[in-house]
Amino acid sequence: MLEALPRLLDDPILGLAAACRADPNPGKVDLTVGIYMDEQGVCPVFDAVRQAQRLLIEAETTKAYMPPAGDASFNSGMQQLVLGEGSEALRTGRVSSVQTPGGCGALRIGAEVINAAKPGARVWVSDPTWPVHIPLLGSVGLQFETYRYYDASSHGVDFEGMVADLKSATRDDVVLLHGCCHNPCGADLSIEQWAVIADMAEQQGFMPFVDIAYQGLGDGLDRDAAGLRLLVDRLPEIIVAASCSKNLGLYRERTGATLFICNDSSSAQALQSQALVAARRVYSMPPAHGALIAGRVLTDATLRLSWESELQGMCRRINGLRSALREKLELAADRDFSFIEHEKGMFSFLGLSGEQTRRLRAEHSVYMLDSSRINVAGVNAANIDTLARAVGQVLGH
Numbered sequence: 400m401l402e403a404l405p406r407l408l409d410d411p412i413l414g415l416a417a418a419c420r421a422d423p424n425p426g427k428v429d430l431t432v433g434i435y436m437d438e439q440g441v442c443p444v445f446d447a448v449r450q451a452q453r454l455l456i457e458a459e460t461t462k463a464y465m466p467p468a469g470d471a472s473f474n475s476g477m478q479q480l481v482l483g484e485g486s487e488a489l490r491t492g493r494v495s496s497v498q499t500p501g502g503c504g505a506l507r508i509g510a511e512v513i514n515a516a517k518p519g520a521r522v523w524v525s526d527p528t529w530p531v532h533i534p535l536l537g538s539v540g541l542q543f544e545t546y547r548y549y550d551a552s553s554h555g556v557d558f559e560g561m562v563a564d565l566k567s568a569t570r571d572d573v574v575l576l577h578g579c580c581h582n583p584c585g586a587d588l589s590i591e592q593w594a595v596i597a598d599m600a601e602q603q604g605f606m607p608f609v610d611i612a613y614q615g616l617g618d619g620l621d622r623d624a625a626g627l628r629l630l631v632d633r634l635p636e637i638i639v640a641a642s643c644s645k646n647l648g649l650y651r652e653r654t655g656a657t658l659f660i661c662n663d664s665s666s667a668q669a670l671q672s673q674a675l676v677a678a679r680r681v682y683s684m685p686p687a688h689g690a691l692i693a694g695r696v697l698t699d700a701t702l703r704l705s706w707e708s709e710l711q712g713m714c715r716r717i718n719g720l721r722s723a724l725r726e727k728l729e730l731a732a733d734r735d736f737s738f739i740e741h742e743k744g745m746f747s748f749l750g751l752s753g754e755q756t757r758r759l760r761a762e763h764s765v766y767m768l769d770s771s772r773i774n775v776a777g778v779n780a781a782n783i784d785t786l787a788r789a790v791g792q793v794l795g796h
């Protein structure tokens with residue numbers, strides 16, 4: 400039965416990371432996969448996570464299944480983290496959520512609920528978007544339309560194009576938005592632009608589906624969620640897919656949540672029940688370890704303080720790297736790279752061609768995606784000069 404199945408190609412991003420690992424050059428530079436790396440090139444475990452994990456293991460008495468919706472402290476901690484402690488939606492009880500295997504699981508469960516409400520619904524995605532959005536949502540049966548988003552010539556958001564395209568989104572449609580730190584381009588909407596999207600959603604009736612996988616790594620936990628919270632304050636229905644991979648460093652523990660913010664509490668409960676039935680079809684119960692850790696970090700005052708301060712340090716480091724990279728690249732290549740400093744989060748397109756990125760790999764062992772997306776957090780004091788020199792050389796300097 401199975402022997403006729405062909406071998407499929409590796410995921411392009413993971414394939415490139417594997418090629419970098421196999422490169423024997425000790426001076427190689429890996430800017431491929433979107434994980435936070437510190438100055439030593441290590442993806443660190445937060446102190447608060449380490450402590451919560453120790454407490455968890457010491458106190459653990461069972462490995463029985465988690466409840467289908469996941470851990471209660473985790474769910475309430477995530478609702479407050481994403482929506483803010485003073486959230487009117489939380490106060491009035493019009494929010495429900497389920498714990499999911501990572502942000503990917505959160506997106507998938509959101510897609511399942513959308514498809515249950517409107518089979519084959521059209522989802523508007525930004526051009527470009529994180530490539531995994533397409534199989535994650537598309538395999539449920541949702542259809543896609545794209546809206547203009549990144550303008551390569553200005554290295555910023557083509558907001559006029561976005562608005563013009565989203566004029567065609569109707570009350571039967573979903574608009575997928577990146578909550579902050581857009582992957583892959585790093586260009587985010589201003590709060591005024593979020594307000595325009597809220598006006599359009601109000602007038603046209605489309606539903607926002609917000610993917611927030613980098614809260615805390617752009618401008619801080621609250622500022623990164625400000626656009627999303629503005630939508631929540633203004634609109635009757637929103638689905639949010641949140642991930643704890645990056646901001647709690649729980650990548651391999653597969654920790655995330657889907658939040659349903661509805662008109663009233665009975666709709667919020669109805670959507671949670673839909674999500675639980677969808678999860679039962681796919682994986683039944685969510686994994687325990689990461690969510691129990693995250694729930695503890697989010698709700699214990701001491702751990703929370705420690706986590707927030709470490710996260711702020713990461714955010715500051717990324718923004719410092721953005722300034723340093725701008726300066727080094729401008730010196731090496733004699734062109735404007737100021738956009739790197741204005742973008743948010745871990746990603747940026749350097750504006751190189753596919754041919755130039757292949758030369759960077761072949762001639763300099765500098766690995767970035769063919770689109771020239773880099774993981775800014777992969778830059779450090781030891782590799783920034785190699786990177787800048789190599790980019791300068793492929794740009795003809």
Ligand SMILES: Cc1ncc(COP(=O)(O)O)c(C=O)c1O
Binds near residue numbers: 529
């Ligand atoms: C935009 C975006 N959404 C969601 C995710 C999901 O992350 P995870 O499933 O690892 O929590 C990622 C991870 O890279 C991402 O970049």
